[in-house]
Amino acid sequence: MRRFSLTLFLLAALVVLGGGAAALWWVNQPLKLPAPSVDLSVEPGTTPRGIAQAVADTGTAVQPQLLYWWFRFSGQDRQIRAGSYELERGLTPRTLLAVLVRGEEATRSLVLVEGWNFRQVRAALAKAEQLKPETVGMTDEALMAQLGKPGLHPEGRFFPDTYTYSKGSTDTAVLQRAMRAMDRKLEAAWAxxxxxxxxxxxxxxxxxxxxxxxxxxxxxxxxxxxxxxxxxxxxxxxxxxxxxxxxxxxxxxxxxxxxxxxxxxxxxxxxxxxxxxxxxxxxxxxxxxxxxxxxxxxxxxxxxxxxxxxxxxxxxxxxxxxxxxxxxxxxx
Structure with missing residues (x-):
């Protein structure tokens, strides 16, 4: 019975696509984006149908039902990962699915330079692209309390390195990573x-x-x-x-x-x-x-x-x- 239902589903998809050759042609055609790049957010728990609709909601010229059928036909519809993605021109339905399945989120990077003081760190965070500024307006004391280190002076407590982050990440999350990195490096050095x-x-x-x-x-x-x-x-x-x-x-x-x-x-x-x-x-x-x-x-x-x-x-x-x-x- 299950095989019969799948067969009917595939037959229906082929009819809509105009046959197997048409389907193969369509999944390899570049999607028409409204801009050179558009942002796509896939929230945890979103269904494959909802993801297809979210792609269409970005302004991309695609029928969400058709995209949903492609997700289902591929057998990878349940492997799509939540995250923040950046769709760029030249993306096809096939490569879009690959990006979503691999979880290739749109990332940015922040460089914390050796020898910087904490004022310089905060200035870099404020200028970082696509980083949510949760700590703007916070005193240093309040910021360290937010990071779980109340009473600790922030100077020198963050490891200088290049930190990549997904679009929409918070500056607090980046600081947490940098602080934990310094804790590990300092512990190893002291040992x-x-x-x-x-x-x-x-x-x-x-x-x-x-x-x-x-x-x-x-x-x-x-x-x-x-x-x-x-x-x-x-x-x-x-x-x-x-x-x-x-x-x-x-x-x-x-x-x-x-x-x-x-x-x-x-x-x-x-x-x-x-x-x-x-x-x-x-x-x-x-x-x-x-x-x-x-x-x-x-x-x-x-x-x-x-x-x-x-x-x-x-x-x-x-x-x-x-x-x-x-x-x-x-x-x-």
């Missing part, structure tokens, strides 16, 4: 830390990694820079790193760091306060995280930029002053 590391917790490692990220000009110097800060922590010497001062100045920083800025006390000023600052100052990447927990073996306490992206490292203040004179003041 691989050196035995003599002068840090008390994974959070300390995250803070130090953020400083290393901002101080590194060349990747090869990263572990040595981490070593300088680790050595300073060991002997109780102030970190005296400019990026922390700049971070503490916030929007007041005009791009020119002055002597008075170094003397202006903020919680992040490592010239006026000992030890690590209270929070990270940026998003560190994987390499900076590893450098922070596995610094180079050295006795260096100072470094200065050579002007080509690399740094000159010194073990004594006298040697450092000579390096500063050579590379920063043009001395010989």
């Amino acid at each position: 691989a830390r050196a035995s003599d590391l002068p840090l008390k917790s994974a959070d300390d490692a995250l803070i130090l990694a953020s400083i290393v990220e901002k101080e590194t000009g060349k990747a090869n110097d990263r572990a040595e820079i981490a070593s300088v800060f680790a050595n300073r922590l060991r002997v109780g010497m102030p970190l005296q790193t400019d990026p922390t001062v700049i971070y503490g100045l916030g929007a007041a920083f005009d791009g020119n760091l002055r002597k008075r800025d170094l003397q202006t006390d903020t919680p992040w000023n490592t010239y006026t306060r000992p030890g690590l600052p209270p929070t990270p100052i940026a998003m560190p990447g994987k390499a900076a995280l590893l450098a922070a927990v596995q610094p180079a073996r050295s006795r260096s306490l100072y470094f200065v930029a050579r002007g080509d992206g690399t740094s000159q490292f010194s073990e004594s203040l006298d040697a450092h002053n000579r390096a500063v004179n050579k590379y920063q003041r043009g001395g010989q």
Whole structure:
């Protein structure tokens, strides 16, 4: 009886399509879209008939009943996946079905860059294409509570990477992924830390990694820079790193760091306060995280930029002053 019903269904479809040859021709003909691309949303639980109607509702010139029969005839009608799709010109009924069955949703991407602070992250989220802005207007505190981390400062808590998302996704969902990625990376780095590391917790490692990220000009110097800060922590010497001062100045920083800025006390000023600052100052990447927990073996306490992206490292203040004179003041 079931086979008889299916046969009748196929016969009816062939009659409507004008025979098998006509059916083969139709499923391979480009659909007429109202624009170069149109959005199609397939909600969970939508029936194949409803999906065919949704395609027609986009303005695509197709008979929904005919499309529904094609879905049924293919035997894949129950394999169509919910999601947000972008239909583009040249799509045929055959390729449309393939896209829906494979779940090839329309995606966009957001790049979170190593060394960005959280203000820059929020600005990028606000500009992201087709991303629902759930967090717009939220304070940082409210945002972290929304993410399930109430009371935690957001700085440095999101892993810099490229995140793809479906059209209609929320910025909250993207931030959740980035936060979980950083949690995993930090946990792995802390588990691989050196035995003599002068840090008390994974959070300390995250803070130090953020400083290393901002101080590194060349990747090869990263572990040595981490070593300088680790050595300073060991002997109780102030970190005296400019990026922390700049971070503490916030929007007041005009791009020119002055002597008075170094003397202006903020919680992040490592010239006026000992030890690590209270929070990270940026998003560190994987390499900076590893450098922070596995610094180079050295006795260096100072470094200065050579002007080509690399740094000159010194073990004594006298040697450092000579390096500063050579590379920063043009001395010989």
